[in-house]
Amino acid sequence: MSSNQTRQSAISAVTNYTPPATPLNFAEQKPTDLFGCNVFNDVVMQERLPKDVYKSLKKTIDEGQKVDPSIADTVANAMKEWALEKGATHYTHVFYPLTGLTAEKHDGFLTPDGKGSAIAEFEGKLLIQGEPDASSFPNGGLRTTFEARGYTAWDVTSPAYILENPNGTFLCIPTAFISWTGEALDKKTPLLRSNQVVNVQAQRILKIFGDDSGNRVVSNAGPEQEYFLIDRNFYFARPDLQLAGRTLFGSKPAKGQELDDHYFGAIPRRVLSFMMDAENELYKLGVPVKTRHNEVAPGQFELAPLYEHANLATDHNQMIMTTLKSTAKKHGMACLLHEKPFAGINGSGKHLNFSLGCAGHGSLFDPGKNPHKNAQFLIFCAAIIRSVHLHSKLLRAVVASVSNDHRLGANEAPPAIMSIFMGSHLTEIFQKIKEGNSPTPTSSGFLKVGVDTLPPLPRDAGDRNRTSPFAFTGNRFEFRAVGSNASIAGPQVAINTMLAESLDFIATELESVTKGDQSKLNEAVQKVIKDIMDKHDSILFDGDGYSDEWHKEATEERGLPNLPTSAEAIPALTDPAVIELFTKYNVFSKEELESREEIYLEQYNQAVVTEAALVVKLAKTLIFPSGVRYQKELADTCASMKAIGVPFTTDVLEDVTENLRKMQAAIVALEKVMEENTAEDQGKEATYLCYTALPAMLEVRKYADYLEDVVADDLWTLPSYSEMLFIK
Incomplete structure (x- = not known):
């Protein structure tokens, strides 16, 4: 199927679209009943x-x-x-x-x-x-x-x-x-174990602050699910999307996301019909889906549920991913959950909103009206600061995958360096405690809109930071590094367990100072928070996580680990400190951690091997023939003009010929790289593939993408980025 045939089929699917079943009627069957x-x-x-x-x-x-x-x-x-x-x-x-x-x-x-x-x-x-x-x-x-x-x-x-x-x-x-x-x-068993552990340690803290109710503390999650939709005609014409989940070739379209005109824009008719259908199915399953909207990249969308207990939220997120894929088929589309299906535009994440809560308190990360006086809240935040600093390599490891590597640090996604954004208000409070001063209130006040008919809007205590991997967002923390295709179980297990360890540490410190005497609690809290800030405040950063200055400061001055690839990050699962953390609280045994390192490295390797094979096959059987056909057309035209006595040459023929030659050489080089992939150890193979195979694949792509920009459109067989992203 040529690009034009595929495009015409997709356009027909859009223009002649009708819902695949009887339209939903929420007037007859109310969502509350459904x-x-x-x-x-x-x-x-x-x-x-x-x-x-x-x-x-x-x-x-x-x-x-x-x-x-x-x-x-x-x-x-x-x-x-x-x-x-x-x-x-x-x-x-x-x-x-x-x-x-x-x-x-x-x-x-x-x-x-x-x-x-x-x-x-x-x-x-x-x-x-x-x-x-x-x-x-x-x-x-x-x-x-x-x-x-x-x-x-x-x-x-x-x-x-x-x-x-x-x-x-x-x-x-x-x-x-x-x-x-x-x-x-x-994925479920370790999550259930970690939920138990964080409950035990959080209750110790609450008891120190006078809560003897024994109310169970639960971890809560609200994962925002981003995804792409493309017409199924395009999907089936792209073997790389079918087998690898992402486009291995594709030149940059004339228009991308530069105009910011897709974000929160009017949802296309067929897409909105799909969304309503998917939500209808999820309502039946008790999944509390709340928000839907266009995301930043063209063809990208988001669905966000309400908060739930961590285990249920994890199960529901699996249902969401399955439902999005199956419902898209009904509407003639394919749902892409890969973190980076298209190069050069925003990838898809799964921002994991995380908190602890219990009856009588609500969210334990709720600062209240006077966070500077809310010692309990400050203690739980201090536990987050300590745990993320001590186990930042673990946090990077639990979001590691070959697909998420393409996203981290690109466009809206946070960098691979883990840091915490607390906002100016909370950062000031913790800084004053570190300096030995009493924190003072900083009124957030109201926004002055300047329009009489609009109400005054209360200003939050802090702004948001889109470049932070781990950001405080009002009454919870948002772990923004999780990939769109991943289970949220692994990140939650890590956060629960490392937070439990810090709560354990803090509870022991407070208990040793107060010895049950509440009059000593305030002094003890000040001391614990100051000690934590003295040792761990280097993890706090409110600036631009994308900047080169931050990367230099983070690694050279603050000593924060930078693990840019999964080949480097996954082995952190078996670092001695990580093994000690998980075995201490019986969340993972040493053998279970070693097994996961082995599995995730093998999955990384298999994904790269599959992609490399696809690059070679598509370049040889689709892209090279298209280029040669166009080369022949140009050569025949030049020869015909010469035969009738009209001298005619074109630089395009020389460019096409040169890039075909270079692409052939790059294919041979990639094949050689894969032939030399003989490492028996999964870790060594991952390193080899990461730093040898992936660059070799990009070299082939460089010449193929150039050819796409010059070869006649009717000869190019792969659907283009502009077609896939904008025909909805």
């Missing part, structure tokens, strides 16, 4: 479970108490009956292996009764535990091929739900995934 209708939620449990079973289950969900196995049969039966009423024929234990994707194995409810008929069965033991094959998932040496047994364990804290399909429905039960020997083979 929300959570396919979830085995609190309302359903209250209706269908005996009171004692319901109360037991709620204690596990709300208070983190151990689940009572004796209630499993009752819950399973109620869940089965509810699912059958929803039309379900099968159930599945949904889990999240280290691929970062969602996994499931379906089993039917029906069992033959021996009389020629069948009955629907679902016992407690089937609810509590499943047994998928564990040998074919990434395990980093924790299991071998012949050691296949793995278990899925029912996660009571994340509700079961019904997924709809055009041919029926099935029951989904969120689960953890572990090996026969008990190691975590998934």
